[in-house]
Amino acid sequence: MSVVLEKKKLRLATTSLAGCFGCHMSLLDIDERLFDLLELIDFDRSPLTDIKQCGPCDIGLIEGGVCNAENVLVLREFRKNCKVLIAIGACAVNGGLPAQRNHLNLGQCLQEVYLTGEGVVNGQVPNDPELPLPLDKVHPLDEIVRIDYFIPGCPPSGDAIWKFLTDLLEGRTPRLGHPLLHFD
């Protein structure tokens, strides 16, 4: 039996649900450390690859909250396939900017924007079956599925993401601390 932490290459999937992709940009801010990362992980489904469906993975990194039916389906796919799910960014952690609509009534919003609003002529609420329907409220990821880790920030910096991932990959409970931990 070996007492050395097994070094095997892990599979990492990423996606943005109701997010702006700012957290993905921040991930890329690790710059050349990306090469070091690629020694430790292979990307599965991610904007950086062209893999459309998430396969069995060790880690899922998700930015953006849940605002429509498609977000729910993708989130469930990730939860099913990834051993560990990380919510990255304000939207994934607490709903973020899209959740600022939550104190309003969705039906009334759709009504005003598409039907009765000023300047609207022959209004119709878009109803193509390909369009995912919005939920009545935007939710953080952990109100839909179990989430294992959270990296707050809008976005978290590249340094924060790097610290978090290296902690995780090297077997330590990730810690951010000052000044890497921030909510804005």
Next chain:
Amino acid sequence: MKQLTFLLDGMPVPFEDGQTIMDAAMAADIFIPHLCHHPEFKPQGSCKLCTVKASGRHVSSCTMQARDGMEVENNTPDLNDKRRTMLQMLFVEGNHFCPSCEKSGNCMLQALAYELEMLTPHFDQFYPDRPVDASHPDVLLDFNRCILCELCVRASRDVDGKSVFALSGRGITKHLIVNAESGRLADTDFSLLDRAAHVCPVGVILEKRRGFAVPIGQRLYDEKPIGQQMDSLATRTAKVEVPR
């Protein structure tokens, strides 16, 4: 006359008769998390962030008088766990959206969350529908961020002699109101020069036309976390001067 002391996490802390645990700790530059406490006002004991364990019992250190020989626990994992949970409760109770908040970086609620390593609000968000009062010419009130610390209530009543703010409702519906039948701040005698205009520890009472005046990196809690800012906590002044 022997110096009165109590033990705080095993270290002796001197105090004068009549001082609370919080007062004595602050004087000794020891940080106990707090939100509704302010050295200028009578302690309230409502936020419960300052909860410590004194002689085996949980008490609010801001209202508990220190006693000679008392043993007090402060910086323990269990107490910090409880404090983190209470911060999470505050974060889900209101609408605390930091990325667009004018107080971000200077906010005590946020700074404490960083200090106690709160990574997620954890509980289901309440997403309450709370108003924004922009009626006053100089001051904006964004009730989404109110943590019910009553510092504005105390300042307006005890310092300004105006009683502009009060609390109404009960339980989870408790909320801040202003002293006007219309409910609008503009219909009160509130002024930007009031002490109450500058005591809010979070982003409720905001001076208009002064948003994001300080760049990220130079804000109050950017350089040092709140736990290392005893001097600024102990001597909180009316207004943070900003170079124009």
Next chain:
Amino acid sequence: MAFDSDRLADVLEPILKRYRRDPSLLVQILRETQDVLSYLPPAALTYIAAKLDLPRARVEGVAGFYSFFYVEPVGQYRILFSDNIIDRMLGSVELMDRLCNKLWLERGKVSEDGLVSVDTTSCTGMGDQGPALLVNGRAITHMSAERIDRMCELIRAQVPLADWPPEYFLVEDNIRRRDVLLAGDWPVGESIRAAIARGPEAVLAEMKLSNLRGRGGAGFTTAIKWESARVAPCHGDNPMRYIVCNADEGEPGTFKDRVLLSSYADLLFDGMTVAGFTIGATQGLVYLRGEYRYLLPALLANIEGRRRTGLLGQAVCGQQGFDFDIEIHLGAGAYVCGEETSLIESLEGKRGVPRVRPPFPVRCGYLNQPTVVNNVETLCKAALIAQQGGAWYASLGTKQSTGTKLLSISGDVENPGIYEYPFGVSITQVLNDCGAGNAQAVQIGGASGICLAMHEFSKHIAFEDVPTAGAFMVFGAHRDMFEVARNFAHFFAHESCGFCTPCRVGTSLVANCMDKIANGLGSQYEISEIFKIHRLLNAASHCGLGQMACNPLFDTLNKFRPAYERRLRSLDFEPAFDLDRALASARQMTGRDDPAAHLDSAPGVLP
């Protein structure tokens, strides 16, 4: 409806005059204002604030605190169903639905014509004769389908409440077991005369001998409380000591003080007078919960009678130098005002928020003066001790819990009502006596008390074993203990005063957890959450309400775990809401119903 200033002046000036324009009587002033205007219009609050020289926001804050104060119209008939679990077990939910259906009402909303509104309220203390409700503050018991139907007719015909069938308002005592207090013959004023004959120090000595402990739940030794108040210095320009009778009896399932106030008022007032004599107080105040307002006329008449016969007023019973009078203040629907410092805040015309303690009321209480706050039953017992002596009293009950205890028994029993026992009685015996049949659980001490399972029925009612202020709720084998706990969780969330973070938010969080489990969306996750919140509230809350709020959940989770587990959807985390229903609004606006417009529950999860 616009309220012009003349109309307001006509209504409010007499009220303000009656209460001496005293800002500390704000709660009573607001109550009487609402009696006339049927709610508290904003203009009325402005007027009252001006006349009492109080900030308007302060007056609004008080109006916004109490459940029975309304700042918007609630209709000519305001009907509140008592919503304790016992009322539900008696069918209150079905009756409320029936009433709302017949009146074309949505629960909580006023009818279009402004005639009536229907809602629930916390336990009104009628568990032995429920389901019960309040109509415009008056208690109606023994509700039934017939009474609901008749009420609809009365409301539609706008028959004044005074002309409703008088039997509706009958509240019976239901005394089932009498012991020394309830079986005794206690001539009016005898206790006062006995106390005067002994002298204050001797009365205090008898109280110490008796080892009487408070009957309101906390069980503090009464003699120590009295002695502390007796020696504490008074303050300020109007130095006085006060006796306050805590008649707020809001703990769900408690109605023993109701019976004492109804049929043993003389003993209570004697006891208050004895207490006043002993500690050197000249003023007694009764804080009577708003739900017992129907008792007010008789209580006031009793006090008037005492003033005429010299049992109150100057030189009580001829004792020169001993002046004592009693005033009654009504509560306005706030359980937290049963906590003695919240009660005092309410007496002072403020929001009922518990004070920072120390200092305690015996040193710094009503108007910052030394104040004794005692429960109704405690004061009645004190009256007995003044007559019969402390040694007699100490010979009853157990060594640490002397004397007798009134229990208010309700639930799945043949004979609900009041039972007086010496302390030390076993729960098994009580269950036998009240005809409990096959009880699976007994909730003793109300929602903040303890839930005992069958294997614990051999325990005894006593401070050293199972303490209680008197509430004794019995649940038969067929009851769902999860729903019992959920009812209590909502009670605490509703009644939290909101002062401190853990209780204000925590009680709502656990109520939501319980709802999530009730909706079939719970998991082990919720159970862990409840335990975590319980530990926090128990440690960090500002007062007993928060500290005890999760007790029923803690007890039922430990002793009736399967009642929770059989409702769990899965062992893993589930969202707290129906995902498909969350798309309903968008489906409606887009007119879509195709498969992609729906979401199932998570795959691999039982329906």
